[in-house]
Amino acid sequence: MSQTDKNAAGWRRWVPGVRASVIGVPYLWLLLFFAIPFLIVLKISFSKMAVAMPPYTAIVEYVDNAFNVNLNLGNYTALFTDSQYVLAYLSSIKIALISTVLTLLIGYPMAYVISRMSPSARNIAMMLVVLPSWTSFLIRVYAWIGILDSNGILNRWLMAAGLIDTPLQILNTPLAAYIGIVYCYLPFMVLPLYTNLVKLDHRLLEAAYDLGAKPWQAFLKITLPLSRNGIVAGFMLVMIPAVGEFVIPEMLGGPGTLMIGRVLWSEFFTNRDWPLASAVAVVMLVLLLIPILIFNRSQQRELEGKLA
């Protein structure tokens, strides 16, 4: 008896320390390197560019025994009045939405078919879905340059087949950016859809068939509504990062593909205007806030193991 008591006491003695550090270490890391940096971006977005290191003015200055607060709203007025920025935001959202819908249209049938395979075939098929995303993202974008180039593989094949006379201009157009986004993000769509569809209770479908439903009716009335959580997760997982995508439009889209990630990049690296780049980031974040919150909610349920 006393042995158990001692163990219980030892167990309890351990709990606060271990528990606090298991929560504390990741918590502190994320606060320090994820949450606080956003506040700093917010702060710098209210300052002005300066020729100094770091290249921006201080917001709060201590001059002549007094604190001076210099809030500069100029970056934000520039963002909302200069049509170039407004267009960049709108076209980012448009490109991200269209490519996410395309990804869903390709990804859903894949996830659906795989979820209905035998368990061993399923695992192999899912490994095949994920495997390409383990090879370099950059290399996979690069692969499309060789295919879509006016001198590239696709145009050569089409011309050899006699389908076209002059090469199609696909590379350096928004179409190439759509293809790149769909290609790179497809596994991120299939994965949550599959995890959802594989849990589907097939007895529901059998009941529907017994009651005389056609397969497509059963799909529309049962499978599709029940996979809503997977669709939401996949949609957000593709759409949110696609809005801020930089590499794909830069490598495939050409100068005509206006996206906000490229604007931020060029403000930061080319113009060295850190405050304006920060304001671009803040507005992007505000636009993405609601989608991120929706994603967080569905993901947190998933993490805590609750069913929808």
Next chain:
Amino acid sequence: MSMARRNSWWGWLALLFGFGFLYLPILLVIIYSFNSSRLATVWVSFSFSAYSQLFNDRQLLDAAWLSLKIAFWTATASMVVGTMAAMAMTRFKRFPTKTVFGALVTAPLVMPEVIIGLSILLMLVSMGGLFGLPSKGQVAIWIAHVTFTLSFVTVVVSSRLQEMDRSLEEAAMDLGANRVKVFFLITLPIIAPALLSGWLLAFTLSLDDVVIASFMAGPSSTTLPMKVFSSVRMGVSPKINALATVMVLAVSTVAFIGWWISARAEKRRQRDRQLALQENG
């Protein structure tokens, strides 16, 4: 055990299309890496010239070595901290501000890379070396990479933590083992495959990142993706095809070994379970 359902022919067609879409571009990159032409998209004849160019490019190899080092330390730190976060999310029922914690853990999964890169850089610069934090360079890249890969590890590990049979942990706890002991003796061996895949995921994510690294990089910390990115901007080159082929080969070997190990472990587990059932029955 849910039974397999029969798929219709158009279903198989959609799957075939999807896999073709996923694999054809990579296949073409590999085929054209053996092209002797300087123009990477016009086939001339079979040769290894792109590979000799690749292995003689000192700068590229240096960048690759740096990237591998950063990826190794990123994956290691991310695995430890990510597992802690996964334990906190799945094993601790309630603690103050758990929703805030959950949001912090999941948000990096979808946060655009340009925002992560910009914000961490601005934070490190405005800290100005406080607590010995660097503002640029390898360590700065490492910090940023751990921050954005951690969430991926947490997702992988916590899904395994949920699936596993809790009765083993509870039995050990009933027998008087403390939580730390239970974790290292019972939980850790069971979730080890998930830790490995989390580690590999963080490793490849770090090895692959060009955007965040560009923000954090100092003058002497050019990573492999940054090098590839700047050379790709100049146009298609056979050297990059060769590099891609080497990477694909390495990744598929590692993936195959990982799959083989976990399949073998699964088989052994099933056999043990059957033996145990027979002995009891």
